[in-house]
Amino acid sequence: MRIELHCHSTESDGTDAPAEVVARAEARGVELFAMTDHDTCTGARLATGRSLRGVEISCDEPATGRTIHVLAYDRGGAHWAELEARLTSVREARRNRLRVMAVRLEARGIKIDVEPMIAHASGRSVGRPDLARAMVAAGHVTSMKEAFSRHLFDGGPVDVPHHALPLPEALALGRTAGAAMSLAHPHLYDHLGVDLLRRHHGDGLTGVEAFYAAYDARERTRWIELAADLGLTCTGGSDWHGPKDAVAQVGIELDADRSARLLAWLSG
Numbered sequence: 089m090r091i092e093l094h095c096h097s098t099e100s101d102g103t104d105a106p107a108e109v110v111a112r113a114e115a116r117g118v119e120l121f122a123m124t125d126h127d128t129c130t131g132a133r134l135a136t137g138r139s140l141r142g143v144e145i146s147c148d149e150p151a152t153g154r155t156i157h158v159l160a161y162d163r164g165g166a167h168w169a170e171l172e173a174r175l176t177s178v179r180e181a182r183r184n185r186l187r188v189m190a191v192r193l194e195a196r197g198i199k200i201d202v203e204p205m206i207a208h209a210s211g212r213s214v215g216r217p218d219l220a221r222a223m224v225a226a227g228h229v230t231s232m233k234e235a236f237s238r239h240l241f242d243g244g245p246v247d248v249p250h251h252a253l254p255l256p257e258a259l260a261l262g263r264t265a266g267a268a269m270s271l272a273h274p275h276l277y278d279h280l281g282v283d284l285l286r287r288h289h290g291d292g293l294t295g296v297e298a299f300y301a302a303y304d305a306r307e308r309t310r311w312i313e314l315a316a317d318l319g320l321t322c323t324g325g326s327d328w329h330g331p332k333d334a335v336a337q338v339g340i341e342l343d344a345d346r347s348a349r350l351l352a353w354l355s356g
Contacts, residue, residue: 089347090339091120093142094159094272094297094325097132100125100144100213103330106132109338112328116339120351124159124325126213127175127182140354141168143175144272145262147255152280156255157272158262159297159323163356165266174261178253179213185248186214192246193219193239198228215250216240255284256291263292268354270295270323274311275303282314289318295353299324299340321353322346 096102097109104112106123110132113121122142123132133139141162149156162168183206190202200222206214220235229235239246253261262269269292274281285296298311299322315322324340327333342350 089120089344090116090118090341091347091350092116092118092325092328092339093120093122093140093161093270093323094124094144094300095122095328095338096125096144097123097130099123099128099130101217101329103332106130109328110134112338116337118339120347120354122161127178128213129162129172129175143171145175145258146178146252147258148252149255149280149284154277154280155252156277156284158255158258158293159270159272159295159325160262160265160267161269161354163266163268163354165264168265168267171261171265171267174253182213182215182250185250186219188248189216189219189240189246192248193223196239196245198223198226198239200226200228216247255288259288259291259293266356267292268295268321268356269293270297270321272297273300273327274298275300275307285314285318285320289320294319295321295323297324298322299342299346301326301328301337301340321349323350 092113095109097104097106114134119137121134122140123130124142124144126144127146129141129143131141143160145158145160147156147158186202190200193200205218220232223229223235274296296311296315298308298315326338328338
């Protein structure tokens with residue numbers, strides 16, 4: 089079965105509209121699909137096949153201060169709306185963060201009106217990339233790279249720390265919502281990813297994205313073996329953000345046995 093359980097659209101940091109991402113998935117023969125924009129649920133669906141509501145939740149890991157990404161999939165629980173409501177408040181905090189950064193930019197002689205970009209964003213998350221693009225368009229910098237290196241870098245003169253949902257709170261919200269939850273791109277966390285899965289599989293983090301498009305066989309095997317050790321379900325996706333991605337296509341192929349296990353996990 090061909091699946092796509094990790095992809096992005098213009099509702100967060102992707103370059104294609106939700107309908108365009110869905111069309112790509114359909115053209116590739118994807119049978120199981122979830123759009124997983126950052127901290128927002130688009131509800132985009134395939135015309136045929138099975139579609140799930142999904143979201144990639146940005147979480148603060150309290151012990152290390154790292155940002156951890158958890159993929160959550162709606163299994164039809166009665167309290168999914170509570171998760172969406174909490175994510176709405178997170179997005180509003182991001183909008184206010186952008187307003188504060190605009191004030192700090194103005195103090196440096198760079199005036200950017202963030203209200204139109206916030207209004208245009210509608211329900212999607214906004215952040216420093218939006219501000220950087222506006223700075224390029226206004227001629228204050230020549231590239232997004234320059235915007236970050238001179239002004240927007242972590243801990244820099246314009247940056248305002250963004251506090252995402254604490255991981256324990258995100259997992260608790262997911263459990264209440266009846267969501268299936270998987271650790272996204274675990275290679276980014278390396279040994280911390282292993283530790284998180286060992287510590288939190290009893291808290292609802294029962295999946296791991298072992299079939300990630302950028303993985304070679306060795307990296308994939310590493311996470312498959314950990315999943316077997318902990319009794320986790322292997323999930324997969326391309327992490328598609330747009331045609332300029334290194335990832336060539338939307339969709340991941342799973343064999344029949346893994347597909348059956350994944351469908352059982354998603355069915356609760």
